[in-house]
Amino acid sequence: MTDLLAPQSSPTQERRLVTEIPGPRSRELMARRSATVSAGVGTTLPVFVERAGGGVVVDVDGNSLIDLGAGIAVVNVGNAAPRVVAAVQEQVASFTHTCFMVTPYEGYVAVCEELARVTPGDHEKRSALFNSGSEAVENAVKIARVATNRSAVIVFDHAYHGRTNLTMALTAKNMPYKNGFGPFAPEVYRVPMSYPFRDADGFSGAEAAARAIRQIETQVGAANVAAVLVEPIQGEGGFVVPAPGFLPAVAEWCSRAGAVFIADEVQTGFCRTGDWFASEHEGVVPDLITLAKGMAGGLPLAAVTGRAELMDAVHTGGLGGTYGGNPLACAAALASIETMRELDLAGAARAIGDTMLPRLRALQARFPTIGDIRGRGAMIAIELVKPGTTEPDPALTAAVASHCHAQGVVVLTAGTFGNVLRFLPPLVIGPDLLSEALDVLDAAFAAVS
Template sequence: MATPTAPTARRLVTEIPGPRSLDAQRRRLDTVAKGVGSVLPVFVESASPGLLHDVDGNTLIDLGSGIAVTSVGAAAPAVVSAVQEQASRFTHTCFMVTPYEGYVRVCEELAELTPGTHAKRSALFNSGAEAVENAVKIARHATGRQAVVVFDHAYHGRTNLTMALTAKNMPYKHRFGPFAPEVYRVPMSYPLRDPQGLTGQQAAARAIDMIDKQVGADNLACVLIEPIQGEGGFVVPAPGFLPEIARWCAERGVLLVADEIQTGFCRTGTWFACGHEGVVPDLITTAKGIAGGLPLAAVTGRAEIMDAVHGGGLGGTYGGNPIACAAALATIEVMREQDLCAKAAEIERIALARLRDLAGRFPVIGEVRGRGAMIAAELVRPGTTEPDADLTARIAKACHARGVVVLTAGTYGNVLRLLPPLVIPHAVLTEGLDVLAAAFTEVVR
């Protein structure tokens, strides 16, 4: 945890990265596999709301939240206290051997918070990819069908099955095949890149037509979709797209699986992004923001679907670890007490206005989009939709050099994405956006 005297604003005392971080990076290269990358080789020592304090004494503004994980902060006092208290009692038993109440309490919270008033069941896991993989297992078992439909630009994980579900080759799939079969990809609603005037309902009809022709509903276990695509570039589908996909699934007896791993837990201004259009999925996967930085994930779904799986068919040694469950319960309580859905909506108001102002000044910004504290700018060659990944990387690098952590994303590598902690102070967010604007001014002009 950051000390009481930790800086409360951005402060740079060395170049980024500093000498101690560079030394740690040299040691890392001697022992850590090169396939494990890092956006910015700054070694963090502590954290406070919206800020990262590195080993060189620099304080950086965090607009990444560890990829939407530390929504309540990277050292939230309530989470730290819950973790310490649970660790002092026991760290592990394996829920499949001797259960504990924390696991049950997390499942009770998920039943209350996830969309829909129907009876629900949950199973807990370790990572988002593991949750997605188990959601597919459950859908296949419950329906007796094998085919899975996913969408262009989707990201669902790095395991063998979730690599097959993921759209982007490099770096996620390149030379890691062969991949799992019976996965079919259809077009996503992508307003910037769809034909002009294509509505959400029309984009859904395009996808459904392909499903009917190439897969067939009778062979289809589930349609798996991110309500707002994450790694794909924070693609927000046109209004009506998700409800129309959900309607078709319900009519054909196909399960709708919402991957809310990045969008869930207040990130988009509601508890779950499906709520923006009243979509109620049959299964929903969660991770990232669920436990304040500890590894925890879940599949939550209709009771009759979840309970279709035989005893012993779901689980894992560490799934629903007691410390992670304690962290999740504390995280959810912080979200309620501090009304982090409202705070995400306020971040949206501030960040969208600033990015739209930049778009008016810099034609390289083809589109500003997002919801809540999940905001992006897609960079293109002016007057076109041709992606400009090089410019995107240079602007991100300029932000990093000034002590602001931003991330890039997108199938074409041309999207700047902002994922600030939901507890970021207003002044810190504003300064981070000021630095982003300065980076555009320097790099573009």
């Protein structure tokens, strides 16, 4: 383990339980939370974090938990990564904000230069920086509509794209993301996704793409489509990996139809899937790509990067925001990208997958409730069903997650039906910690099945 992976201030890399989960101090803080924080803000695991780094989070009661969530794929370089800490400390001592639209600064430009280098394709690119994945997606739609002078946006079953009004319309799942919050933005049309585990017809990627395209052409009309928006691997929808050939076929159709192909890589980006971006796995080059989460080591930063002629089609002043491309976040992003390069975190993600997949397949052989194992790199999921069927089992999923939490392992759930366990460890997690977390998962299945 190098100094870059484990700074001296990093917590000891171990699972350690000194109280029940949650402990007394966390319970006290949860009581304060209930008295002051909106009940509309959820909590997966009610422990309050005091420190974090590498592959662990340490709570206020002194418990050290193995982190298989990474803040929902945000701290790919780890919490408090040394380069990120140093860069942010240096920047915060200089200035924290001017608003790039008022008086610009080099960090914003440097981030856009890096995005032009690392995103797929060798065409001329431009970027605009924002604060969150939802903002990036919403602005990508704005850009596509201006550039094409069309209005229709195509999205897919099981998609998740955000919580703003427009991105709620783009998101598929009603509860908890959309329920009661309508009416939603118009001119959004949903078509079937390639979902190999649930495609009863056993569609290939090309066949699933043809099914979606046929629906677009008959129900929307190709000439009306501004953009097709897709996650190369769906996130909140359950880590759905489309069958090979699906994404290239959809991208090729967009090119023929004059529509903008937008890859939402908010969750899949920045080495998470074993490539810098998940689109690269099949050589797909998006017209626009939306980015956030793993981009800046935990600081809020997002981007739309894309073909220069599309990005420059928007009138001056049409893109922006007071905090977009904040100088602290830009410093963190530059340091994060450098850390990813130096430590080959794309390779680390592949190694994580190589460790996890055989263990999970062995688990599946013992527990027929595991209907599917899927993912790529360090973005892995298991879908739980009633044995011998594809009927979702969200209750079992919740029980397994709860057992893992009680034993000091942070896991997340997902999926349209709430029956998917998803694993997103920091890409700097040590192999011993990862193996121990899988031991806990194994014990959880034994305990609740």
